[in-house]
Amino acid sequence: MGVGAGRALASVVAAMAMFDIAPAFAAEPVYDPQVGSRWMVETEARSEEVRPDGTATSVIKTRGELTIEQKTADGFRISYVQRDATVEGNARSVPLSRAYMKVLENVVIRASTNPSGKPLRIDNLDEAKAAMRGAASGLVEQFDRRPASRALFDQLMSQLVEVDAGGAASVYIDALAVLAVAQNTGMKPGEFRQVTKPAENPLGGDALKSTERFELVDADAARLKFVNVTSVDAASMDEFMQSFARGLLAASGDSVTPDRVRQLVGSMLFSFDKRAEFEVEGGMTLKVAETSRTVFRGMEQNLLPTDMRTITVTPVP
Template identity: 70%
Template sequence: MDLARVTRARAVAAALAMAVFSPALSSSRAHAAELAYDPPIGSRWIVETEIRSEETRPEGSTTSLVRTRAELTVEAKTADGFRISWVQRGSMVEGNARSVALRRAYANVPENIVIRASTDASGKPLRIDNLDEARAAMRRSADTLAAQFAERPAARALFDQLMSELTEADAENAASVYIDAMVSLAAAQNAGMKPGEFRWTSKPAQNPLGGDALMANERFELTDVDSAGRLTFVSATSVDPVAMSDFMQSFAKSLLAASGDSVTPARVDLLVKSMLFSFDKRAEFQVEDGMTRKVAEKSTTVFRSMEQNLTQSEARTIAVSRAP
């Protein structure tokens, strides 16, 4: 089936669903409970991120914990958004996963490097204004940290591959790479929604098993507004069934080829029927005075096929507080 046609059909269906089931917004938008994202110029904020991961295989389980602390400063307001600066001031990585050493190095690279960015009106970063300067600083930091892998060529190769995401970030992707927490926080800012209203969107999502991105469906809803005007949004994400079917077919073919088995339609269908793959993610956003103060997100991946048996879970929290 033509992928472009399928994508267009899903987009039309989502638009129709919103038109039929969403409350009218024309007259109510002015009465929405939500305040606009409008942090004071010169204000400073502490953004603390924690990621807890666990992976379970037949041979055992591994865990990792990553914590980072960054300082966000609102430098100026522009015609269509804000100019901000972002500096990571600390990080900690621990656990028994084999990747801990690499993740610790990755977390340390941005330490004390000033990232200057322009955002839209919701606070979503659009571009890194000092990209050349930031990339050069990342390279210097990465070169210093690479010394710890000098006697481990395989680890050094993996380190260089991992660091390339930071040191070679292009203009299109740099904002989401360098200050990805800002992207997450902005999702619930300036949403323009009423209590009980929800939206459906389809967008590419990272494949938890590696490889090409998978199309995912997200339901985003304003679930609560308390007496103090604090808003709670909830998003639920799952892989699109068509994308899931295509991925399972492709993955089954690769497994059969790798095992030396014949890759016939009958063998592929039989293997697909024996496979289990699920991916679900849920996130809750707490918004106060127009700014997201906390994001709590949890995702779970389960995969069963042939001798492969994998369960991955990740819990991420982002907390925002006014700097003293």
């Protein structure tokens, strides 16, 4: 290197130090797991609901094995097996959740994904449904003396066995769809994407309109961190609260006037927020941590449900 070139390089280095200029971000690593590789996918879903009569909790942990079977022109073919699951807590839903998770245990799911690893369809749908029906037949006895629980169990089973191959992909292996959100995004540090979409209403009723902001907040060599924040649209929330208040007044026999609706809405508080963090290494999402909180106060009720979910991915030796 000549003297002139050396001085030029020294000047650039000095300028970078002075203005704290970071090296350019090369490119996001591509999701490209090796064919034949196996990955342990562990999930933990914690739910806590604070009510006037106490706190209801549930913890659901699952451990599944993902195998990359084949790389195709438009994605991958994979297999997934839930090896075991545990359900603990004092919530009324615990026995039902325990039976539901048992239905999915050791059922081999074969699926096709897009290049980002998002499941598109279940390839062995009839075989998977038959295995689930067989498992369910041995579990229904426990609900014989609880018709309401039996009805709920039957409803959950219908969601498993009355879906097509595309719909089943989001039901059977939804954790893989969550992981795929942060794979092959094509984003650069500081870049964000914002979309408006329906959000499930924690209080029931019509869906709320929400805004999701997905951002690449940190990039270090092959490691990336994404954050996805969901917030409810203010106009959508106001519309729901107005409708909710009118329904309550009508049900109680009170007069449904604009003043009474306004007064009731003013006495209530309802909020919902959700945040998810994605840690990606070498193009693959290795951890997702998601928290959603709902606050409802009004009509002598104080409901504070919090849901937390983590998904971790580790290679199987």
